[in-house]
Amino acid sequence: MNARTRAIALATFRESVRDRLLLLVVVFAIALVLFSRVLGWLSVEDELKMVQDFSLTGLSLLGLFLAVLVGAGSLAREVERRTVYTALTRTATRAEFIVGRYAGLVAVFWLCQLGAAALLAGWIVVWGGALHGAFFAAVAGLLCETLVLTAIALFLGALAAPAIASVGTLAAYLVGHGTEALRDLTANGRNPDFAMAFEVLYRVLPNLESVNFINATTSGRPVDWGALGMGALYAACWAVAFLAGAVALFRRRQF
C-alpha cells in the first residue's frame, strides 16, 4: 500500500471513528453482548454456550450493519459532499481511492468487532467460562466475513444508489449464509433443477459459511485451523474480486 492509499485509509478511518452513526452501531453491539447473559439465564442448555453463541452471531450482525450502514453509502457520500473532487484532482488514482477507502473502512469495522469480541471474552471470563482456540477461530472467521461484506458494499455502492447497495449487501449476507445449506438440501437428487440452480448460486456467489466457525465453537468440536486458513484465503479472493469490480466501475464514473 503506497503513501496515498494509506493517507486515504487513515482519513477514512478517522472520519468513520468520529462519526456518531458508528457510535450507535457499537452501542448496539455492546448491548447485544450484555443482553446475551439474559438469554443464558433463560436457556435450558449450558448458559455460557448460549452467551457465546448469541454474542458471536451478534458480532456477525455488527459486521453486516457496519457494511450496510457505513460501507454501502460511503462512495455516494463522497460524491454528494464533493469531497471526492478535492481528492481525485491530486495525484491519487481512482484505484488508490477505492483501495484506501476500503482499507480504512475495514480497519474501523475490525476495530469495532475486535472491541466487541474483547468485551465478550471478558464477559465470558467474568461468568466463569474459559476461552478456547475455537472462540478466537470464530472471531477470525467473522473478520474474514467483514472483509468480503465491505468489498461487496463498496462494489454495490460504486454501481448503484446507496439504498440499493445496502439492500444488495444485506441480500449477499443472507444468500452467502444460505447457499451451502440449500445446495446440501437439494443434493439428494430428487429435484435436479433446484439442485443445479443452488449449485450455480453456490459457485458464483461468496459462500460466507466457509468462514463461519461459530457453530464449531459452541459445539465444542476441535478447531480446524486449516479450514480457517482456506476460508480466509477464499474470503480474500472474493474481496479482491469485488474491489477490482468497484475500481473498474469507479474509473468510468463522471463527477
Added chain:
Amino acid sequence: MSTVVLAEALQKSFRPSAFGPAVHALRGVSFAVERGECFGYLGPNGAGKTTTMKVLTGLMTPSSGRVELLGGRPSEAAARRGLGYLPENPYFYEHLTPREALEFYGVLSGLDARTVRERSAALLERVRLTDAADRRIRSFSKGMRQRFGLAAALVHEPELLMLDEPLSGLDPAGRHLVKEIILEERARGRTVFLCSHVLADVQELCDRVVVLHKGQIARAGRIDELLDSSPRSFELCAAHVPDALRETLRARATLFRESGDTVTAHLAGAEAGPELAAAVHAAGGRVLSLVPDRETLESWFVRVIQREGPAPGSDA
C-alpha cells in the same frame, strides 16, 4: 511563454435521464492559458464553466475534443501533480482538523507527511486559521472553509491554481486576504485559472478573460483590450464655485448635489468633466476631485450576454 492549459474543440453532452434529450454543456470550446498569467473564465449560471473545470481537472472526460493540463492528459496522475484545485463551495472531511486534512491533501499530492507538517503551520497562518488548527472542519463557517480550501489547494505549491468561485461566502476581510494570496501566487510565477461571478475582483486580478455563454465562447481577450478605456462620464466635486458656474453645472449635470459650499456633479460624456473642472479652476473655485467613470468588466459582461442572447440550437 508555454501553455499550461489547452482546450481544443471541447464538447460535453449529458443525458440527465435515460430517455430524456441530451444536454450539450460544452459546444466546441477552445482556449489556451499561458504560464504565469491570471486567466478569468466567466459566464452566467449554466454556461458550462464548472463542466469545463471538471473536464480540465480529470473529474469528467469530454465527449470530444482535446485537453492538455500541464503538458499531459488530466486523467494522468502525473499531469495533476502541479494542479491546485479549489472547487465551488468546497466540502472536506468534516471530522478532520485542518492540520489533519492538510496532511491528507499534501500526501495525496505527492508530498511526504513530514514536509506537509512543516508547511501546515505557515499555510494556516497565511489563511488566518491558526487559531482553528485543531478544531474540526465541521464547525467552520463558510468563509473559513473557503480559506481552508485555498490552503489545501496551495499545500503542494502547485504551478497551476484552478479556483472556482474562491471569493464566494467570504466577508470583506476574507475577500481581501484571498485576493492578496492570489496576487502573491501570481507574483511567484504561478498560473491562475479563476472562475468567478464577482467581476470587479476578476477585473482586478486577471489579465485575460474568456466569456462562456450557453456552452460556447462568446468573447475572449485581454481585459484592457476588451473594455472601452475612454471615460463615459465624470464625477466632479468642487468647492467655492461662483453662483453662475454653479447654475451651469446644475444645468449640465445628470446628477447634482450640494452640501454647504461643496457641489458634486455627474457629467455625461468624455469632455464635459475636464472642461467644467477647468472653468471652476479659472473662476477661482477649488476642484476637489474629478473622477472618470470607465466601462467596468461587469457592465461589459452584461452587455455581451444581452447581445448574445440564446445560442443557436440551445437546449435551454
